[in-house]
Amino acid sequence: MPFVVVSGLSGSGKSTVLRTLEDAGFFTTDNLPPELWGTLHDLARARGLHRIAVTTDARTREFLSALDDSYARLARREEQLHILFLEADASVLIKRFNFTRREHPLGDTLLVDFARERDLLAPMRGMADTVIDTTNLSAKELSERVLALLKLDHDFRLRLMSFGFKHSPPRDVDLVLDVRTLPNPYYDLELRPKTGLDPAVAAYAFQGEDSEAFYTELRDFVRVAAERARKSGRHGYTVGIGCTGGQHRSVAVADRLVRDLADLNPQVTDHRDMKEDQG
Known part of the structure; x- marks a missing residue:
């Protein structure tokens, strides 16, 4: 049962990836703390769901201290665990935030926020199976890359x-x-x-x-x-x-x-x- 964790910097394309996986037949959940990964995995298996994708990022910062233990427990249960981490240059992230006019979840100036966020998510990036730099990728190109990565083109x-x-x-x-x-x-x-x-x-x-x-x-x-x-x-x-x-x-x-x-x-x-x- 593929279990995909999508993480990365705010504005790097996590929502695009989650929508892509949902369209490909995944049950998706946004902003799930790591301690709940195993619970969701077991519930999904019990209900016959075969594909799960979640996002975990800076919004769950209060729960990231449990990241290592949560990952280890889930990895023992699920062989097809894949962590995907997205990032992009700060200048591009700033343009994307200015376009959407959304607030950064860490709530300071954007440059400071991105620097803090990189440090906060460094452990997640370190355990990622795949890191994608979305600086020069359109939403369509990012979707295509994720589909190819997870071999979902046949869907x-x-x-x-x-x-x-x-x-x-x-x-x-x-x-x-x-x-x-x-x-x-x-x-x-x-x-x-x-x-x-x-x-x-x-x-x-x-x-x-x-x-x-x-x-x-x-x-x-x-x-x-x-x-x-x-x-x-x-x-x-x-x-x-x-x-x-x-x-x-x-x-x-x-x-x-x-x-x-x-x-x-x-x-x-x-x-x-x-x-x-x-x-």
Whole structure:
């Protein structure tokens, strides 16, 4: 069970890393004292949570005296413990604080605060498995580096939803596709009560060279859109596929895309308007 502790200087990117790990499926907790690491680990294991990430930094300064003992106890329980420490040049940290207009947790002048914070967190930095200097990194670049470090690139998921336009398009998708130009199985009385999951319905919808060509272009477009989303740092991309009623063509297309785009880790999250096969 990976347990990641994120620490570092204020303004160095800890919030960005925590959001990145949360998007990657981690249970995350901000500002957790070291003495509670083991408790959280045991609770998470008991509840079947497989990925945990916490931040511990200068805000927990009253509790850092227990750092060594807390680390030793957790390391005995968890083989996949990884401490990640972030830092940056003081000049860059000052610019970031001036941009956000937040107060430093140590509450003095910024230069003094950063110097005190470095000393306070020196033990944490010393036990870190990885130290990342974020001085010249954008938030996107930092996210990509953390994902690569923890080998999380494979966690991208392509989500597919079928729907019927007559019931209104979904609003919670990234891309809406219209497949109403495919042959409509609704006009075949034998196929009408069935769904797009039925092989006969799918064969009807994809009949003819024009239909196959249309599907091929649609499939390739979905691949390009999803891959660009993955490269931009997204962990998921949702495509809504619509036909008139959401029973036949959209269902068949979504089902086929799952098979044809397997490398994008696809799943159908919902056949929103599909009624059960009544045939």
